[in-house]
Amino acid sequence: DTAVSQTPKYLVTQMGNDKSIKCEQNLGHDTMYWYKQDSKKFLKIMFSYNNKELIINETVPNRFSPKSPDKAHLNLHINSLELGDSAVYFCASSPSGGAVFYEQYFGPGTRLTVT
Amino acid sequence: DQQVKQNSPSLSVQEGRISILNCDYTNSMFDYFLWYKKYPAEGPTFLISISSIKDKNEDGRFTVFLNKSAKHLSLHIVPSQPGDSAVYFCAAGDNDYKLSFGAGTTVTVRA
Numbered sequence A: 001d002t003a004v005s006q007t008p009k010y011l012v013t014q015m016g017n018d019k020s021i022k023c024e025q026n027l028g029h030d031t032m033y034w035y036k037q038d039s040k041k042f043l044k045i046m047f048s049y050n051n052k053e054l055i056i057n058e059t060v061p062n063r064f065s066p067k068s069p070d071k072a073h074l075n076l077h078i079n080s081l082e083l084g085d086s087a088v089y090f091c092a093s094s095p096s097g098g099a100v101f102y103e104q105y106f107g108p109g110t111r112l113t114v115t
Numbered sequence B: 001d002q003q004v005k006q007n008s009p010s011l012s013v014q015e016g017r018i019s020i021l022n023c024d025y026t027n028s029m030f031d032y033f034l035w036y037k038k039y040p041a042e043g044p045t046f047l048i049s050i051s052s053i054k055d056k057n058e059d060g061r062f063t064v065f066l067n068k069s070a071k072h073l074s075l076h077i078v079p080s081q082p083g084d085s086a087v088y089f090c091a092a093g094d095n096d097y098k099l100s101f102g103a104g105t106t107v108t109v110r111a
Helices: A098-102
Strands: A004-007 A010-013 A019-025 A031-037 A043-050 A053-057 A064-070 A073-078 A087-094 A110-114 B010-014 B019-025 B032-038 B045-051 B056-059 B062-067 B072-077 B086-093 B099-101 B105-110
Touching (some): A004 A087, A031 A073, A043 A073, B019 B086
Parallel strands (some): A010 A110, B010 B105
Antiparallel strands (some): A031 A043, A043 A053, B019 B072, B032 B086, B062 B072
């Protein structure tokens, strides 16, 4: 059983389009995240939800909007895609409470290419 | 402004020898440090962690050392095995529960 899954794994689209990436975790965790890994390979936090409530919202263009229908799912919608949005996007989850909050479980990533 | 830095992008080591990966940080508010391992086309997986109140944590072949005064931590892998070939990310957490990651070090274990 895959603990954190993302769909699709690859996404190629044109500038200006709107796309979504889905994430699901079956670990029973309360907290989920979206990270972006850019061309320099840095993993940067974008958003975090705890029990469907937004708790971290980094400086991200408002074209990016996370949606959490329940605590097992965190989807990422991107409007008006730009070339600079090309990256690998990782979803992650973690339990709440104490230091284990930091021990996050990552999905396999979605490679987004905007042409 | 990167608060976590891994200055060695790559490391090559012979099987059976020790691998030492280094990480420096700038934010004195970090209170928890972790190492993640990543294989190609997979997400990072948690490897080992250390709290800021400790200076060493060991788990099997993996040991993490923390030097708070120098704002430096290291990961030792002994002995190195071919399956250890991967990208290793150093990460640090602050009281806001956000993780800051380094750029990673690619480890290649030679047979």
